[in-house]
Amino acid sequence: MQEFIPGQRWISVAETQMGLGTVLSVEHRTVTVLFMATGETRTYARETAPLTRVQFVPGDTVIDADGNALVVESIDEQDGLFTYIGHDENGQPARISESQLNNFMQLNRPTERLFNGQIDKNKWFELRHETLQHLNRLTHSDLRGLTGCRTSLIPHQLYIAHEVSGRYAPRVLLADEVGLGKTIEAGLILHRQLLTERARRALIIVPESLVHQWLVEMLRRFNLFFSVFDAERCEAVAEENDAGNPFHSEQLVLCSLEFLRDNPQYAEQAVDGEWDLLIVDEAHHLLWSPEVSSPEYQLVEQLSRNTRGVLLLTATPEQLGKAGHFARLRLLDPDRFADYEAFLAEEAAYEPVAQAVESLLEGSTIDATARQTLEAQLDDADSRALLDQLTSLPPGVPEQTEIRNTLVEQLLDRHGTGRVLFRNTRAAVKGFPGREVHAHALPLPEHYIASLAHAEILEGEETGLLLTPERLYRATSTTDAAAWTTFDPRVPWLVEQLAAIRPDKVLVITASAESALELADYLKQRSGIHAAVFHEGLSLIERDRAAAFFADPVEGTQVLVCSEIGSEGRNFQFAHHLVLFDLPLNPDLLEQRIGRLDRIGQQETIRIQVPYLQQSAQAALFRWIHEGLGAFEHTCPAGHAVYTQLQESLLEHLKHPDRDMTPLVDDTRTLHEQLNAELARGRDRLLELNSCRPDIANHLRERALAEDRHNRLPAYMERLFNCHDVNSELHREGCYYISPGEHMLTRFPGLPDDGMTITYERDIALANEDVQFLSWDHPLVSSALDMVQSSELGNTALSAVAYQGAQPGTLMLEALFVLEPAAVESLQTGRYLPPTTVRVVLDERGKRHEEQLGIDDVYNLRKTVNAETANRIAKAKEADLRRMVAQCEQLAHQQAPEILEQAHQQATHTLGAEIDRLKALQHQNPNVRDEEIHYFEQQLNEINRVIETAHLRLDALRVIVST
Numbered sequence: 032m033q034e035f036i037p038g039q040r041w042i043s044v045a046e047t048q049m050g051l052g053t054v055l056s057v058e059h060r061t062v063t064v065l066f067m068a069t070g071e072t073r074t075y076a077r078e079t080a081p082l083t084r085v086q087f088v089p090g091d092t093v094i095d096a097d098g099n100a101l102v103v104e105s106i107d108e109q110d111g112l113f114t115y116i117g118h119d120e121n122g123q124p125a126r127i128s129e130s131q132l133n134n135f136m137q138l139n140r141p142t143e144r145l146f147n148g149q150i151d152k153n154k155w156f157e158l159r160h161e162t163l164q165h166l167n168r169l170t171h172s173d174l175r176g177l178t179g180c181r182t183s184l185i186p187h188q189l190y191i192a193h194e195v196s197g198r199y200a201p202r203v204l205l206a207d208e209v210g211l212g213k214t215i216e217a218g219l220i221l222h223r224q225l226l227t228e229r230a231r232r233a234l235i236i237v238p239e240s241l242v243h244q245w246l247v248e249m250l251r252r253f254n255l256f257f258s259v260f261d262a263e264r265c266e267a268v269a270e271e272n273d274a275g276n277p278f279h280s281e282q283l284v285l286c287s288l289e290f291l292r293d294n295p296q297y298a299e300q301a302v303d304g305e306w307d308l309l310i311v312d313e314a315h316h317l318l319w320s321p322e323v324s325s326p327e328y329q330l331v332e333q334l335s336r337n338t339r340g341v342l343l344l345t346a347t348p349e350q351l352g353k354a355g356h357f358a359r360l361r362l363l364d365p366d367r368f369a370d371y372e373a374f375l376a377e378e379a380a381y382e383p384v385a386q387a388v389e390s391l392l393e394g395s396t397i398d399a400t401a402r403q404t405l406e407a408q409l410d411d412a413d414s415r416a417l418l419d420q421l422t423s424l425p426p427g428v429p430e431q432t433e434i435r436n437t438l439v440e441q442l443l444d445r446h447g448t449g450r451v452l453f454r455n456t457r458a459a460v461k462g463f464p465g466r467e468v469h470a471h472a473l474p475l476p477e478h479y480i481a482s483l484a485h486a487e488i489l490e491g492e493e494t495g496l497l498l499t500p501e502r503l504y505r506a507t508s509t510t511d512a513a514a515w516t517t518f519d520p521r522v523p524w525l526v527e528q529l530a531a532i533r534p535d536k537v538l539v540i541t542a543s544a545e546s547a548l549e550l551a552d553y554l555k556q557r558s559g560i561h562a563a564v565f566h567e568g569l570s571l572i573e574r575d576r577a578a579a580f581f582a583d584p585v586e587g588t589q590v591l592v593c594s595e596i597g598s599e600g601r602n603f604q605f606a607h608h609l610v611l612f613d614l615p616l617n618p619d620l621l622e623q624r625i626g627r628l629d630r631i632g633q634q635e636t637i638r639i640q641v642p643y644l645q646q647s648a649q650a651a652l653f654r655w656i657h658e659g660l661g662a663f664e665h666t667c668p669a670g671h672a673v674y675t676q677l678q679e680s681l682l683e684h685l686k687h688p689d690r691d692m693t694p695l696v697d698d699t700r701t702l703h704e705q706l707n708a709e710l711a712r713g714r715d716r717l718l719e720l721n722s723c724r725p726d727i728a729n730h731l732r733e734r735a736l737a738e739d740r741h742n743r744l745p746a747y748m749e750r751l752f753n754c755h756d757v758n759s760e761l762h763r764e765g766c767y768y769i770s771p772g773e774h775m776l777t778r779f780p781g782l783p784d785d786g787m788t789i790t791y792e793r794d795i796a797l798a799n800e801d802v803q804f805l806s807w808d809h810p811l812v813s814s815a816l817d818m819v820q821s822s823e824l825g826n827t828a829l830s831a832v833a834y835q836g837a838q839p840g841t842l843m844l845e846a847l848f849v850l851e852p853a854a855v856e857s858l859q860t861g862r863y864l865p866p867t868t869v870r871v872v873l874d875e876r877g878k879r880h881e882e883q884l885g886i887d888d889v890y891n892l893r894k895t896v897n898a899e900t901a902n903r904i905a906k907a908k909e910a911d912l913r914r915m916v917a918q919c920e921q922l923a924h925q926q927a928p929e930i931l932e933q934a935h936q937q938a939t940h941t942l943g944a945e946i947d948r949l950k951a952l953q954h955q956n957p958n959v960r961d962e963e964i965h966y967f968e969q970q971l972n973e974i975n976r977v978i979e980t981a982h983l984r985l986d987a988l989r990v991i992v993s994t
């Protein structure tokens with residue numbers, strides 16, 4: 032481990048532009064460094080800190096804070112701190128301690144190395160140049176972090192991730208229907224925010240049953256390694272860390288909602304965790320009503336107050352009522368969603384807006400009424416002018432379409448929950464396989480009749496117990512009574528089913544853990560079927576083992592029996608048979624259950640089997656869901672609303688299944704159709720249009736596909752591997768096996784000693800989880816880019832070139848400068864002025880050659896010069912070359928203003944447009960926070976200031992002799 036001592040000067044190898052840092056403090060595992068040049072304080076893990084000790088050697092010139100220079104003659108070291116001893120500009124003896132060194136000092140290594148005989152091979156120099164080009168391109172790219180993950184390029188996900196990850200402190204509810212990829216969307220957003228350094232610290236909170244799945248998804252798809260925190264882990268860290276906040280020991284933390292709820296002391300520490308982004312999955316668990324809020328809700332409320340970015344995920348935002356939905360929106364923006372009644376009124380008024388959007392999209396004539404509606408919604412001068420233009424143009428001209436699209440964008444932007452809430456539906460995304468329901472009416476066993484007679488005393492939702500008669504039976508019968516599995520006809524029916532469809536996998540869901548266990552036990556004892564069981568009584572590891580046993584295609588089990596917890600979030604789309612051993616009352620819960628199979632990746636028609644007992648509540652509920660809502664075969668967005676309205680009557684029918692329920696079924700159907708139509712016209716239509724703008728989404732996908740097709744990474748990595756002596760051999764079609772070579776100079780970051788298999792092709796990576804998907808976002812590639820940039824290798828070279836543009840024997844100098852602003856993290860100046868290479872090629876007489884002699888020309892024309900000769904030339908020509916370095920520097924400086932001007936323009940264009948848009952938006956849509964606008968205004972000012980302070984750094988020198 033590197034030894035750090037307060038007062039020492041270190042430099043960030045990846046961000047040399049931050050200047051010389053001073054060690055402020057050293058803790059057990061961390062070191063804190065202040066970079067005065069940028070005013071930033073950074074804390075690094077001691078073991079892996081990307082820092083290099085600043086140590087000058089005799090002959091170097093050092094400068095103190097007041098600009099006094101000293102030529103170093105010797106170095107005195109006391110308690111780990113250096114003092115440089117030598118002569119000042121007047122030849123007087125002088126000393127400068129390292130604490131006095133100028134914060135902005137540049138280490139002019141290429142020049143020193145060139146004349147010290149450290150001349151590298153040309154391939155290193157060229158790799159360095161190429162690396163700078165790629166870094167520049169990547170920093171600019173708005174797709175960075177979105178396309179380099181092990182994910183298919185799915186338009187609606189790319190759209191959401193692009194839209195949300197580009198925001199400052201995004202606070203949104205991701206509410207796509209079950210299985211459309213909310214986890215993936217959250218992962219993409221997080222990944223981009225981390226890569227672009229908008230976020231560094233993230234906390235993910237999920238139900239306990241999903242901890243492992245999230246851990247695995249984040250790692251295998253995004254290469255993000257989360258640390259799972261539970262009581263044991265927190266205790267261990269706290270012990271080691273002298274009672275510090277355990278959450279500060281990691282940047283990426285995953286924990287269960289149950290753990291935080293049950294451990295208030297850790298919850299408090301999590302709230303103080305200084306996160307940049309908080310992600311909460313299955314957010315419908317955060318219960319809230321105007322009267323009372325759950326501990327889970329209160330916890331997330333505290334966390335979201337303390338965290339800038341918040342992503343809440345739920346497929347069923349209204350599962351527990353509209354009030355709960357409103358409350359979750361309130362977590363995201365308490366100012367905007369302050370009044371529930373006002374929220375309801377607003378929702379009711381979306382219909383005319385949706386109609387206006389519709390008429391614009393359809394291209395229909397804007398008559399006086401339509402115009403009036405539009406004017407009421409778009410009351411700013413710009414929109415009015417666009418409307419005038421639209422009505423004055425003849426139909427069908429291309430400008431009409433353009434104006435219509437702009438107006439649609441403005442309407443969507445300014446209304447409703449659009450900015451906060453994203454909800455894609457299967458109907459809009461399309462391409463999902465069908466669902467079939469197969470009902471099996473079975474005789475009601477005698478044994479149940481007595482217990483079902485208790486129906487009358489059940490109240491409200493307790494009535495739901497009638498749907499699981501085995502539970503009522505268990506509760507009301509004596510201990511020596513026959514086990515329900517011995518007489519319930521659903522059990523032999525299941526055994527038969529399993530045999531009939533073997534070897535296809537079957538997921539069985541039942542409401543309670545006890546029933547799941549007893550059923551699985553029966554299957555094992557009586558039928559020799561070894562079912563995996565998944566329920567809340569199992570530990571995390573046991574649950575994952577059960578899920579893995581079910582998933583294993585060769586050695587795994589055919590059937591997984593799970594309790595209701597298995598119906599949330601899990602990925603079981605490799606199966607297409609679902610047995611609903613009982614039915615849940617709430618249609619949203621039913622959708623969650625079916626969603627285990629009906630998700631992205633499902634290839635087959637889903638077969639939903641419902642065994643129910645005749646003349647029981649089960650039969651009544653089956654009929655209500657099937658005939659009233661049609662919710663088995665289609666998703667049912669209005670299901671919960673229908674259920675809430677007709678709940679009383681439905682529960683009565685569950686108690687009295689013999690009564691004729693035709694009127695209720697008819698009412699249900701009518702109400703369902705009516706609500707669906709309203710949703711389609713109003714809120715949901717707006718939501719749908721706003722959740723994915725297909726043209727933008729498809730364009731993003733096209734660009735990503737084009738990047739895949741013209742991937743420049745394989746060629747770059749081959750050169751890099753070659754330079755670093757990493758072996759790379761074709762392993763099988765599209766896959767390479769890479770391993771450390773015998774002459775590797777330095778450890779290649781991320782490359783294990785025993786090598787690894789890689790692919791550059793997305794399809795291969797998606798189909799083969801054991802193969803690493805190497806993309807520009809992969810940590811091995813990012814670290815390699817950093818390694819090349821931060822090492823000195825390749826910052827000098829010498830070459831002989833058969834070049835017509837100069838007399839044979841002419842000495843030329845190729846200098847690469849990098850223009851870069853101070854890296855102020857919060858400003859992301861790199862987006863507007865990424866490190867930009869300025870290349871100058873000059874001969875002894877001051878003639879420039881960079882145009883005629885491009886870097887590729889040198890590559891094609893160069894001849895090898897042995898190291899000894901190269902050294903002799905450099906030494907012999909030192910004086911000329913030093914003069915040429917200074918000239919190159921002057922020329923590069925002349926190019927800087929133009930590059931800076933472009934950076935200013937880009938910042939003003941991008942941020943200015945965002946500020947204008949937000950201001951216009953705020954008139955109509957109070958979802959836009961003042962804070963967001965101020966942030967962008969301040970950011971623009973700051974960025975413009977920092978761009979002005981950008982400086983030119985000499986990165987590499989190559990001496991070229993023409994032959």
Ligand SMILES: Nc1ncnc2c1ncn2[C@@H]1O[C@H](COP(=O)(O)OP(=O)(O)OP(=O)(O)O)[C@@H](O)[C@H]1O
Pocket residue numbers: 181182183184185188207208209210211212213214215216345346599600601602626627630631632
């Ligand atoms: N872009 C993608 N590339 C590859 N696989 C994907 C992609 N999007 C989603 N999937 C897969 O589809 C399944 C559903 O995705 P995910 O779990 O993100 O959905 P969800 O909306 O969070 O589901 P739920 O509502 O059940 O929580 C998962 O197995 C996921 O790995």
